[in-house]
Amino acid sequence: MDIAISSSGVEVSQKLEEVTRTKVAKLDRYLSGIDRAEVRFSEERNPRIAEPLNCEVTLEGHGYHIRGGGHGVTAQAALDGAIDKLERQLRKEKTRRVNRQHNAGERRAG
Structure with a gap:
């Protein structure tokens, strides 16, 4: 799986990059055929927002695009929120x- 990490207004450390690659790579166990993953970290500049860091993860492969996002006080917390949403969707x-595969036989027989 090809994983691209980008950021806007957030410093992505080497450790955060390693953790991100590890967690996103584990998503392949839910649904095989994920070809590409894009991870984007950004920061909201409004001081009223309690969780200013955002993380959006987009997965692409074999005819589907799945996107999940998370917010948090730290980039790690935002990543965890995005991963949780993606796991549910996957x-x-x-x-x-x-x-669909199991019910296809019933439709033909009936």
């Missing part, structure tokens, strides 16, 4: 694909 997509 589980749902995999369940939908498996059910």
